[in-house]
Amino acid sequence: MTLILTPGSATLAQLDDIWSGDTAVALHPSSHAGIAAAAALVEKAAAGEDAVYGVNTGFGKLASVKIAPKDVATLQ
Secondary structure, three states: OEEEEOOOOOOOOHHHHHOOOOOOEEEEEHHHHHHHHHHHHHHHHHOOOOOOOOOOOOOOOHHOOOOOOHHHHHHO
């Protein structure tokens, strides 16, 4: 059986089934537009000059370290 995840409707029981590894998961087609929009924002941030935590900077203690544009894809 495959559980179809619809944005905003997953229950804790469903998430527990997914976490336990007993349930196959697919995304409902209605989620695709939101995923594409989020990916576009990350891509824009990665290409920009402004520092965006974890997108084009390091993590934790390295949050103030800007990642070179040529290395951003590797970071991601």
